[in-house]
Amino acid sequence: DAGITQSPRYKITETGRQVTLMCHQTWSHSYMFWYRQDLGHGLRLIYYSAAADITDKGEVPDGYVVSRSKTENFPLTLESATRSQTSVYFCASGSPETQYFGPGTRLLVL
Amino acid sequence: AQTVTQSQPEMSVQEAETVTLSCTYDTSESDYYLFWYKQPPSRQMILVIRQEAYKQQNATENRFSVNFQKAAKSFSLKISDSQLGDAAMYFCATYPQGTYKYIFGTGTRLKVLA
Numbered sequence: 001d002a003g004i005t006q007s008p009r010y011k012i013t014e015t016g017r018q019v020t021l022m023c024h025q026t027w028s029h030s031y032m033f034w035y036r037q038d039l040g041h042g043l044r045l046i047y048y049s050a051a052a053d054i055t056d057k058g059e060v061p062d063g064y065v066v067s068r069s070k071t072e073n074f075p076l077t078l079e080s081a082t083r084s085q086t087s088v089y090f091c092a093s094g095s096p097e098t099q100y101f102g103p104g105t106r107l108l109v110l
Numbered sequence: 111a112q113t114v115t116q117s118q119p120e121m122s123v124q125e126a127e128t129v130t131l132s133c134t135y136d137t138s139e140s141d142y143y144l145f146w147y148k149q150p151p152s153r154q155m156i157l158v159i160r161q162e163a164y165k166q167q168n169a170t171e172n173r174f175s176v177n178f179q180k181a182a183k184s185f186s187l188k189i190s191d192s193q194l195g196d197a198a199m200y201f202c203a204t205y206p207q208g209t210y211k212y213i214f215g216t217g218t219r220l221k222v223l224a
Contacts, residue, residue: 031210042114042201042214043155050210058211090155096210097143101155 003027006091006102014110019078021105023091031095032074034058034066036087037104043090049074081109112137114202116215123192124223130177131187131218133202141207144178144185149199149217158200161185189220197222 004025013019023032030051035043035058045058047066055066063085065077074093078085086109092099113136123129135144146158161169161178168176173193177186189196202215 033212035212040216042216043203043212044214045211048210056210088153092155096205096207098157098160099212100157101147104153 004091004093004100004102006089006105008105009103010106012108012110013081015081015083017081019081019107021076021078021089021091021107023074023076023093023102025072025074025091025093025100025102027093027100028071029093029095029100030071031093031099032068033092033099034064034074034076035090035092036060036085037090038087046076046089078107083109085109112139112204112206112209112211112213114204114213114215116200116202116218118218119216120219120221122221122223123189125192125194127192128188128190129192129220131189131200131202131220133185133187133215135183135185135202135204135213137183137204137206139206139209143205143207144176145203145205145212146174146176146185146187147201147203147214148196149201150195150197155201159187192222194222194224196220 007022033048034046049055049068091102144161148156199217
């Protein structure tokens with residue numbers, strides 16, 4: 001199916017573990033984005049990518065790593081998870097002016 | 111710094127009535143876009159309406175319309191003939207051209223009463 005998907009949808013992990021959240025889009029959009037959503041903060045941009053092999057930091061990049069070897073995939077890695085990274089993570093693709101969001105991944109760090 | 115403020119954490123409206131959600135923003139950019147997104151309980155972010163700052167005409171999408179006051183930096187969303195399916199969190203956001211960064215407000219929870 002065309003669209004944007006995220007996996008896993010739910011994840012429980014422990015402090016210090018590495019976690020990778022996957023994002024896949026079938027539209028061949030150049031731009032992809034990662035956000036986190038926390039109560040009281042709305043959505044905040046973590047990283048974005050303008051094209052394959054081009055990434056840049058957003059508002060809250062610390063503790064996260066991204067890569068974009070293929071246009072359709074934009075994985076987000078928490079290298080050493082912390083409790084403060086418990087959140088709902090959204091991936092989006094599109095143009096800067098129009099973004100289409102994935103269904104989100106709920107991450108709990110114990 | 112770019113900011114978006116939604117001063118109404120929660121609003122209620124009777125089914126079939128009209129409700130207006132408020133949003134103010136601050137940006138130093140002259141070129142920008144404004145958005146309203148809907149987030150139902152499924153958590154999916156759905157684009158409701160988009161406004162380009164250089165356009166004076168207010169955007170409309172069926173029952174959804176905006177009141178864009180550029181000088182006042184205000185961007186309110188009006189929902190007419192409210193339906194039960196309109197119940198959701200609504201987020202206002204701005205995208206200053208060339209920054210590649212959306213700035214979101216903290217959201218307004220809309221309840222629709224039958």
